[in-house]
Amino acid sequence: MKLSRRTATVAAIAGTASLALVLSGCSTDGGNGGNGDEKITLTITTFGTMGIDVNYEKYMEENPNIVIEATNLENGGAARDDAYAKIAAGTGLSDVVAIEEGWLSTIAEVSTAFVDLRDYGIEDNKSDWLDWKYAQGTDADGRVFGAGLDIGPQGLCFRGDLFEAAGLPGDREGFAEAIGGEDATWESFFEFGQQYTAASGKPFYHNPSFFWNSFVNQQEEGYYKKDGETLNIKDNAALKGQMDLIVANANIGAGLPGWGVADQAKNDEFAVYVCPSWMLGVVSGYYDAGTTGTGWDFADVLPGGAANWGGAFLGVSESSEHKEEAAKLALWLAAPEQQAAAFEAAGPFPSTLAGQDLVKDSVSEFFNDAPVGEIFSNRAQGVIAQVKGPEDSNIQDNVFGPVFDKVGQGEITTGDAAWAAAMELLDQLVKQ
């Protein structure tokens, strides 16, 4: 068929246009960006109160060609679902993604979704990090897919004013001594709680699951054996013993949900909180910025010995268009000075030794001028890096979470019943 002149023109235009599209597509893909004055936008997704947002401004000032677009999700669960969905889709991940310790091992199984930070020089500063923190961000093939950010050594947040009103020691040292100091056990801790509730008529704690999580994290091996594959829950006498103890002391609990209890905190409905470093920001976040004198204090003690709860990593997604710049940003954010700045802002404790050194004299006005830097470095002593398995966060949320909810609401009243309920859920939810 002979084309009319007009059709030919249209075809020519269409051809040129599509060629132009192809060419321009290539040019945006190809370059690494960074050279010259070209503006580069880097996206970053974080969650909860990580405090790293305080560093963005500084980075943009030092690197005028970089614009940071930050998204902060409400909690780790939301961040997990978000990251999973985007990894599955193969697209959509931010350039820099915060990964939580609880689901780190699941990410490790698909770690190729993230770049190997060794290609961007993380090994040069390997000795900055605590050994175990660095190892956690490394997969089975030795690829480093996550740069350690904060760790979660735990102390106890408590209401000194309420303890004193109940005739109990309310200062940091006094409270720590009262529950046994360095030798504090969960038994002595709950004994103190019973005294408090008996004297004040008020609940001692808000939700028992926090004591459970702390205890699990204190063990050599948690929900999984060291191989990270074999479950370590059934016939685990230590876990069962803690379950019995918690249920036996359910009478001093307020039966509140695990999170979102700001109003109850202000109404004195509970007096103690297990506080991993990142929890300091959560508790002070219940009040307006700058509030002090609320009665909250922070003690250098944890029943049963040291434990790490949570902590985050920064990964750079393989789908990022600016891997080099993103890796540079991630490593900068995870460097000691920035970890220290984040700690000052929101409390997550540095995972680098130099970072910990920078904050050792840090004092928290909100927590009655507690020397939080010093306390956390004490609390970080003797922490073991527990191996987490792929279903760790599922077990925590869906196996033991519901059971402690029932314990808190008085629906389950014996340790045996609680254990049986948990084992039933475990069978239903986790392939064994």
Added chain:
Amino acid sequence: MSAVTAGRRTGTQLTFRQKLSNFDYKFSPYLYVAPFFILFALLGAFPIIYTVNVSLYDWDLLKGQGDFIGFENYLTTLQDPFFWNAFGNTISIFLLSAVPQLVMATIIAAVLDQAIRASTFWRMSVLLPYIAAPVAVAVIFTQVFNQFGGPITGLTELMGLEPIRWGYDPFPAHIAIATMVNWRWTGYNALILLAAMQAIPRDMYESAALDGAGRIRRFWSITIPMIRPTMIFVIITATIGGLQIFTEPKLFDGQSNGGANRQFQTIVLYLYEMAFPRRDFGRAAATAWILFLIIVLIGLINYAISRTIASQDISRVRTPKRAALTANGVRR
């Protein structure tokens, strides 16, 4: 056109222009509607069919496609007590929302159908809740129904009653969630029903009134049967929406996938939990298809019920009237 037909009769060949015009006449309409169908095929049909494919495999969200396992995902889902828990919750929330919602919507529509002052104002007012984003609605109602110090809990305490555990006990939680749904959708349905009522010829009411039918009688014998097709539409859409409920229960506590003990986990939330936190994409896809079949089934049941109820009324009113008219004609 006559030239074309004349040409054909004499057996001469059509010119190119004529062929083109013929082609244009025959196929252009299909091209005009094609964009919708192409979009539908891409965004509607493809995902549906792809879901079938996924549901037949052991499919990890992150690691991707695994072994072909046939209908095993369907069987394990149907044997999972959590699925049936979600099914029960969904039906409970659906009944608690759809039934009062449609009853209220019909009553509101009937009231708005009367000659009232500033009718546009009232009609717009009932639509207001629909404009609010469901997420915002969920956040507000979650506060209202907060079992720890929410306003309703405060009221029950003032009255000296035991506080209701809205976030913990299944039935109160279902009521709270259904309230959010009702608040949002009642006005929307009322306006659709109102539109149908406006189309009913006014003289039907007048003649019924002359025959001595009261307000209530006119409502039952004229309004309800006459809005039957719209009623069926509203019921079917409410069924689809009600069984797919997700946002309200997801945000009701904001942390879990429908309550720590799955007190208000609906089927879509179950699907979500399967797909994302538990990463079993195959079972999530199977759940989606099971939900599809449930909706079709309940939709058909609703259709059948609403048809019979409404058609009985119609025959009761209309048949005698027609008979009377014919009788008159014969008499004359």
